[in-house]
Amino acid sequence: MWQRYHLSVGERFSIPVDDTNSVHVSFIALTEVTAIPRLYDTPINPSNGIGMLVDYRSYAAAYAKAGGTPLTPNAVFLRTQSDAASLASVRNTFPDLADRRLLMIDNQQNSVHLDIVGVLAIAVGTVLVLALIGTLLSSWLNAASRRTNFAVMRTLGMASRQIAAVLLWEQGFLYGIAFVLGIGLGALLTIFVAPTVALLDLAGPGGRNNPYDVPSVLTTIPYPQLLLLLMIMGAICLGALLLMAHIVSRPSISMMLRMNED
Incomplete structure (x- = not known):
């Protein structure tokens, strides 16, 4: 996205944030992020890795103001410790969690x-x-x-x-x-x-x-x-x-x- 919109630090830009391209929200570019989890380009989807990081509360307020409807998150990332006790606690609390560590172990085994x-x-x-x-x-x-x-x-x-x-x-x-x-x-x-x-x-x-x-x-x-x-x-x-x-x-x-x- 940084290269596509030719952004620079401190620059203001506006992009559509809904499927119909009718709701636009203005942003301020702070810095370029080299990689975002779960966003990556592939031979099938060469532009699949486009994304940006924003403050959720500010973005939710701006989205609700521009579109008239509240923002509903569809995914949440958890930052956890790598010790066994912390992982067991998180897995017990969220049994349906998409566990990246378990997925990595499963792939390795x-x-x-x-x-x-x-x-x-x-x-x-x-x-x-x-x-x-x-x-x-x-x-x-x-x-x-x-x-x-x-x-x-x-x-x-x-x-x-x-x-x-x-x-x-x-x-x-x-x-x-x-x-x-x-x-x-x-x-x-x-x-x-x-x-x-x-x-x-x-x-x-x-x-x-x-x-x-x-x-x-x-x-x-x-x-x-x-x-x-x-x-x-x-x-x-x-x-x-x-x-x-x-x-x-x-x-x-x-x-x-x-x-x-x-």
Whole structure:
């Protein structure tokens, strides 16, 4: 509404407040509100999120004066505490209350939702484990196939520390690129795919809502857990790199003797 009427702070404006557009009430814009509960745009109703907050007593008096009939509210929002005692008291007092907390718990415990989350968790975990194992095996095979080259370099007088540094720079660069690409791809999937997946349990014969007539999905990323996972994977990769660098920088005595004989 703020953009539609090009409002500014302190500006007066008048809009119709009844279905016949015959009753107009004047308002004063105080500030822009970014979001109002239960008002949101959807692909089906792109202008459904238009609304404004007013003082009820002032608005009821102005409405009755302009329209000649009293204002009858059709919904009341209650601000409650989140502790169990307060919630139980409110639910006992208003048994027919549309409880958002119960609705959220019901959606989180929905069997379809749990199945989708479980399958995705298993898939992501499997991909991470296989990718980590494949990366470590690839690095180890690459280093093992070049042990002769490293032994030659060691025989020619190259220090063990220098050989280890060569391997660490090569593999570390590849690991760094892999981490950057993986994080970037994960961010893209989170932005574009996660909201769609979150609506899968609303579709189908058992869905209670139209998946295209719901508010936009708010994606919450667990940064502490994600950072911990990245740190664990980074520590594993770093440990594997250090172990490989230690092995290739210290060739076996038999290989060194054979190189000296050659």
